[in-house]
Amino acid sequence: MLGTIRALGAAVLALAGAATALPAAHAQQPAQQSPAANTVEVIRSRGTLVCGVNTGLAGFGAPDAQGRFQGFDVDYCRALAAALLGDAERVRYVPLTAQQRFTALQSGEVDVLYRNTTWSFSRDTSLGFDFPAINFYDGQGFMVKVSTGVQSASELQGATVCVQPGTTTEQNLADWARANNMQIRPVVIERMEEAVGAYIAGRCDVYTTDVSGLASTRAAQGPRSEEHRILPEVISKEPLGPVVRQGDPRFRDIVAWTHFALVAAEELGITRENVERAAQSDPRPEVQRLLGRTGDLGQMVGLPNDWALRAIKAVGNYGEVFERNLGPLGIQRGPNRLWTQGGLQYAPPFR
Amino acid sequence: MAPADTTARVRLDTAVARVPGEASAPRSPPATAVGPLAWLRGNLFSSWLSTAVTLLLAYLIVRWTIGFVEWAFVNAIWEVPHNQTQACREIKGVGACWAVVTEKHRFILFGTYPFEEHWRPALVVLLFVGLYVVSALRRFWRKELVMIWAGVLTLIGILMWGGNTAPGLLRQPYEQVLALVLLAGAGFAYRHGRIGVALPSALIVYALLAWAGPVLDMPYVSQERWGGLPITLILATFGLAFAFPLAILVALGRRSELPAIRMLCVLYVELIRGVPLISLLFMASVMFPLFLPEGMNIDKLLRAQIAIILFAGAYLAEVVRGGLQALPRGQYEAADALGLTYWQKTGLIVLPQALRLVIPPLVNTFIGFFKDTSLVLIIGIFDLLTAGKTAIIEPAWQGFGVEVYIFVGLIYFMFCYAMSKYSQNLEAELNRHRRR
Numbered sequence: 001m002l003g004t005i006r007a008l009g010a011a012v013l014a015l016a017g018a019a020t021a022l023p024a025a026h027a028q029q030p031a032q033q034s035p036a037a038n039t040v041e042v043i044r045s046r047g048t049l050v051c052g053v054n055t056g057l058a059g060f061g062a063p064d065a066q067g068r069f070q071g072f073d074v075d076y077c078r079a080l081a082a083a084l085l086g087d088a089e090r091v092r093y094v095p096l097t098a099q100q101r102f103t104a105l106q107s108g109e110v111d112v113l114y115r116n117t118t119w120s121f122s123r124d125t126s127l128g129f130d131f132p133a134i135n136f137y138d139g140q141g142f143m144v145k146v147s148t149g150v151q152s153a154s155e156l157q158g159a160t161v162c163v164q165p166g167t168t169t170e171q172n173l174a175d176w177a178r179a180n181n182m183q184i185r186p187v188v189i190e191r192m193e194e195a196v197g198a199y200i201a202g203r204c205d206v207y208t209t210d211v212s213g214l215a216s217t218r219a220a221q222g223p224r225s226e227e228h229r230i231l232p233e234v235i236s237k238e239p240l241g242p243v244v245r246q247g248d249p250r251f252r253d254i255v256a257w258t259h260f261a262l263v264a265a266e267e268l269g270i271t272r273e274n275v276e277r278a279a280q281s282d283p284r285p286e287v288q289r290l291l292g293r294t295g296d297l298g299q300m301v302g303l304p305n306d307w308a309l310r311a312i313k314a315v316g317n318y319g320e321v322f323e324r325n326l327g328p329l330g331i332q333r334g335p336n337r338l339w340t341q342g343g344l345q346y347a348p349p350f351r
Numbered sequence: 352m353a354p355a356d357t358t359a360r361v362r363l364d365t366a367v368a369r370v371p372g373e374a375s376a377p378r379s380p381p382a383t384a385v386g387p388l389a390w391l392r393g394n395l396f397s398s399w400l401s402t403a404v405t406l407l408l409a410y411l412i413v414r415w416t417i418g419f420v421e422w423a424f425v426n427a428i429w430e431v432p433h434n435q436t437q438a439c440r441e442i443k444g445v446g447a448c449w450a451v452v453t454e455k456h457r458f459i460l461f462g463t464y465p466f467e468e469h470w471r472p473a474l475v476v477l478l479f480v481g482l483y484v485v486s487a488l489r490r491f492w493r494k495e496l497v498m499i500w501a502g503v504l505t506l507i508g509i510l511m512w513g514g515n516t517a518p519g520l521l522r523q524p525y526e527q528v529l530a531l532v533l534l535a536g537a538g539f540a541y542r543h544g545r546i547g548v549a550l551p552s553a554l555i556v557y558a559l560l561a562w563a564g565p566v567l568d569m570p571y572v573s574q575e576r577w578g579g580l581p582i583t584l585i586l587a588t589f590g591l592a593f594a595f596p597l598a599i600l601v602a603l604g605r606r607s608e609l610p611a612i613r614m615l616c617v618l619y620v621e622l623i624r625g626v627p628l629i630s631l632l633f634m635a636s637v638m639f640p641l642f643l644p645e646g647m648n649i650d651k652l653l654r655a656q657i658a659i660i661l662f663a664g665a666y667l668a669e670v671v672r673g674g675l676q677a678l679p680r681g682q683y684e685a686a687d688a689l690g691l692t693y694w695q696k697t698g699l700i701v702l703p704q705a706l707r708l709v710i711p712p713l714v715n716t717f718i719g720f721f722k723d724t725s726l727v728l729i730i731g732i733f734d735l736l737t738a739g740k741t742a743i744i745e746p747a748w749q750g751f752g753v754e755v756y757i758f759v760g761l762i763y764f765m766f767c768y769a770m771s772k773y774s775q776n777l778e779a780e781l782n783r784h785r786r787r
Contacts, residue, residue, distance in 0.1 A: 055731045056741040058749070063733075063741060065455050067463040067578070094575050094651075095463075095731045100637055107640035109651075193743075193752060220749040223440075329746055 039111055039244070039251040040084065040302060048090045051077035052110035055095040058216055059329045060116050069093045072325040073114035076135060076242065076259070079311040079321075080112065083258050083303060088314035102127055105243060112255060113243040118168070123243075132256035134241040135318075137335040137344050139234035140172050141211040143218060146229050148205060153233035160185040162195045162204035169209055172236040210238055212331050219330030253301050260347035261308035264290055265317035267338055267347065272316035279309055290350045297350060308350075318345060423447050434747040443750070451751040452758045455742040459759065462578015462733035462741075471510045471569065472581040478503055478510075479584045487773055489780075500592070507585075511577060513569030574652045578733030580762065582652070586724040586734065590659040591717055597660065598667030603697060605672055616668070623665035628726055631658040636730035655727050663720050670712045674705030707781045714774035718767045735759055 043049050053061035053073055061071040078088035094110050101117065104110050106128065116138075117123075119131040142161075144150045163170050165188045177184040187204045189195040196217050199207035207214070211234060218225045242255050265271070268287050270278050279291040288294040291312075292305030299305060315321050322336065337343025383389055395405040426446025428439050430453050439448035452459070461472045482503050485491050491499070577585075604616035623631070635658040636651060643649065678701060686696040706713070728737035739759040743752050 055728075055733075055737070056744040058744050058746050062744045063458065063463045064745065065458050065742075066466040067458050067461065067576075068466070069463070092573060092575065093463075095733070097729055097731045099633065099729070100731055103637045103640060107643075109640065193749070216746055220746045223437075 037248055039248050040254065043084055043111055047085065048092050049077065049081040049084060049112070050092045050094060050110045051080075052096045052101055052104050052113040052115050053077065053093050054115050055097055057116060059212070059326045059331065061093075061095075061114070069095075070325070072136065072321060073116060075315040075321045075325060076114045077112075079262060079315045080255060080258050082310040082314035083254065083261075083307040086304070086310055088310075101243075102129070105129065105245060108245075111244075111251075115243075116240045117243050119239045119241055128246045129243050130246050130252050131241055131243055132252045133259040134239040134344075135259050136212070136240040138210045138212050138238035138240055139335075140169055140208060140236040140238065141214050141234050142231040143199070143207045143214045143228055144205060144231065146227050150205075150229075150231070153231045153235070154180070156182060156184065156206060158183050158185070159206050160187055160204040161206040161208055162187050162189055162199045163208050164188070164192060164195055165190060168236070168238075173208055176235040211334070212326070212329075215331040216329035219328075225330070250302060254303065257301065258308075258311055259318075261290060261311055261350075262315070262318040262321060263338070263345050263347040264350055265308075265312045266319040266345075267340060270312060270317060272313060272320060275309055275312045279306075286350055295351070421446070429453060434745075436747045436751075439751065447754050448751045449754055451743065451748050451754050455748070455755070456758070458579075459735070459739045459742050459755065460579045462582065462738040463576045464578055464581075465570070465572060465576065468513070468570070468572060471513065471572075472577070472579065475507050475510050475581045476584065478507055479581075479588060482588075483769075504589075510569070511572065511581065511585075512574075513571050574650050577652065579738045580735050582727075582732060583721075583724050583735040585652075586656060586659055586727065587721045589656055590663050590720060590724065593660045594663035594667055594720075597664040598671050599702065601664060601668035602671035602675055605668065606675055620665045620668055623661055624669075628658070628662050628723055629729060631662055632726060632730055634658070651730065652732060655730060655732060659720070659724065663716070666716050666720075667713065670709050670716055671705065673712065674707075674709035675701065677708050678705050710774055710778045710781070714770060718770055721767060721770070722763060735762060 051074075053069055053071075056062040057071070059071055061069055061073040064070050074093065077091045077093065081091045082088040094104065096104050096110070096113070096115060101113055101115050102123075105113050116136070117131075118138075119134060123129060124131055142153055142156065150156065161173060161184055163173055163186050170186065170188065173184065173186060176182075187198065189198055192209075192213075195209075196207060198204055200221075207217070209217075211230065214230050218228045218230065221228065242259070244252050244255055264286070265275070268278075268284065268290070270282075270287065270291075275291065278287055279293055282288070282291075285294070289297055291309045292298055292307065296305060298307045301307075316324070319333075319338075322333065333343065335344045337345065339346040379385075383392065396402045422445070426442055427449050428442060428446060429449050431438055431448075431450040434454070436448070436450070439450055442448070457466070457469055460476075461469050464472050482500065485499060486496060601616045601619060604612045605620065607613050607616070632655055635654040639649075639654055682700055682704065683696070686700040691699065725734055725736040727734050728740070733741065736759055739755045740752075743749060743755055
């Protein structure tokens with residue numbers, strides 16, 4: 001079988017060669033790099049960061065009316081490019097579907113995935129990936145119409161629930177119903193818009209997906225959003241974050257600490273606006289170290305010392321990134337508040 | 352033959368029925384027996400049941416049409432200030448919100464292609480349409496058509512990719528003038544069929560164009576950023592242009608007397624037809640990179656393109672084989688008797704007749720594949736349909752899918768309808784000798 005596939009591959013290759021011969025002579029294809037151990041060097045020599053993003057998820061990564069990618073994950077790509085290359089614009093975005101994303105990372109088509117990917121045991125251990133940080137804590141929740149009077153998920157006995165198939169969402173729902181001894185009638189609908197439509201039209205009593213998705217669906221109803229309630233129960237853990245290939249600790253560190261720099265900046269009250277001033281005049285030692293005025297934190301990861309300053313200047317601190325992209329969708333900070341405010345976002349010390 | 356018979360009989364009857372001495376001028380039949388009124392009576396109101404059905408359907412059609420016109424035109428909103436969709440939400444269900452198309456049409460048409468560079472994909476679409484029109488005219492069915500295709504497709508590649516690493520050729524005004532002169536010369540030589548002149552001059556122009564990136568100021572645009580209608584046209588055009596010759600070879604191979612070739616062709620057709628296009632696309636985009644040596648990465652669009660070519664090739668091969676089999680055995684034998692070689696026989700006798708026979712199923716497959724290119728959405732390529740879907744992801748525009756789908760559907764319809772209409776004419780023209 002493998003032989004056949006190889007032969008097929010060779011045939012396809014030959015055809016590909018013939019087909020590209022003409023345009024390739026003119027198109028200067030950027031030299032595609034192999035998944036090398038030293039990702040940072042590869043990115044530097046290429047001059048651009050190749051970032052795998054969602055093909056279209058409001059707030060996280062989607063092209064706007066002018067075709068430019070925007071969103072929470074996209075801002076992280078920009079921050080990383082600013083830290084690595086000094087320019088937030090030097091990013092090539094590769095839109096990836098859920099099925100493609102891991103192969104694209106494994107084969108080196110992209111340097112890093114910022115594609116709202118859930119960190120789970122099997123993905124971390126058996127796919128050859130690392131999950132350097134969690135930049136968004138999500139979880140599955142329920143939305144009901146206020147008119148039903150339901151206040152808590154424990155009242156959902158016998159309810160019909162609109163859910164998308166093939167995702168962990170469907171599985172979580174079944175697990176939760178079994179664990180709580182509830183009879184739930186799932187209505188499985190493939191596309192998100194249609195599932196939402198069915199819920200709005202009253203075909204199901206409940207719509208379930210990740211809380212961020214529920215919040216944006218609710219906000220999209222405009223003035224009628226008051227008619228819908230997101231129940232307080234969250235039935236699953238969906239820690240989302242960047243993914244890198246295993247075996248490159250330096251790059252992993254940079255990805256992780258770029259996130260931590262944004263979180264620390266929020267904690268220290270450093271914003272996109274005041275970061276330059278803070279670097280000049282803020283006397284706090286941690287600010288001085290973070291922004292590269294004292295110490296040599298940057299050099300320890302092979303970057304210039306002002307790497308964090310550049311990242312913060314490009315996209316702002318964590319709170320700013322969150323508010324700019326997810327605020328308009330009506331997504332609350334919730335568990336993504338800073339640890340000082342009762343949330344889970346916590347940056348290890350910069351020293 | 353049938354109408355002629357009837358006329359003859361009518362004349363005969365009249366002659367028999369004529370009363371001698373009476374005026375022979377034919378009288379017109381009563382108004383209720385001919386004309387639109389009679390047609391209505393005969394076809395729509397022939398019985399009470401048929402009358403009831405007619406009235407009901409007429410009522411429904413009128414109501415639906417009025418409803419649609421009200422929704423699509425009378426109550427529609429054509430424009431809103433930047434992303435302020437409240438007005439649209441208020442009239443939801445009553446009127447269409449074409450503002451979504453107004454606001455997003457450039458994204459739907461050109462996807463994530465850099466906004467300032469949209470003139471390039473726009474020009475590419477025009478070039479494609481021009482190429483189709485030229486290829487459709489029989490006047491241009493000559494050997495040089497291949498050259499036109501090669502030239503235009505190259506130009507399309509240059510436009511889409513751009514690039515500015517080339518040295519500064521064409522920077523000087525005299526170089527630009529020279530290029531223009533050469534271009535004109537190539538066109539002139541081509542018109543006069545002097546391929547010996549046309550080819551080298553075209554090559555020079557082509558080389559100059561390739562170096563013209565910096566002059567036309569076309570920054571390099573990597574393939575991930577291509578999108579929208581050009582992607583659909585590229586996939587469909589290249590797909591069918593490469594698949595069709597492949598299909599002819601496979602169809603001939605399947606009827607070959609050499610067992611190895613026959614087996615190979617059967618294997619290819621059955622293997623490819625046995626799996627859905629989606630799984631081929633998946634294989635091209637997800638599995639294929641893993642078989643490549645490290646450091647080698649074939650463009651995502653190209654991989655999808657090859658999958659589409661292979662898939663379309665298998666289907667078209669079966670259509671062509673149908674045509675080959677429909678040809679009477681005598682044609683083959685006659686060609687053999689003339690002492691033609693295999694390729695002469697195939698090229699001069701067999702294929703012209705066989706392909707003519709299978710125009711309807713061929714066009715059927717073409718149209719099918721034109722629309723099947725939208726399946727590339729599963730591998731994250733922004734073709735026309737995917738771009739349309741992505742346009743309504745932004746929260747402000749969620750829920751205006753119908754308008755976008757109508758817009759995208761109209762574009763697909765225009766291309767498919769043109770194909771179908773053209774094939775009807777072609778069929779009528781090529782099969783004129785068979786009409787009785």
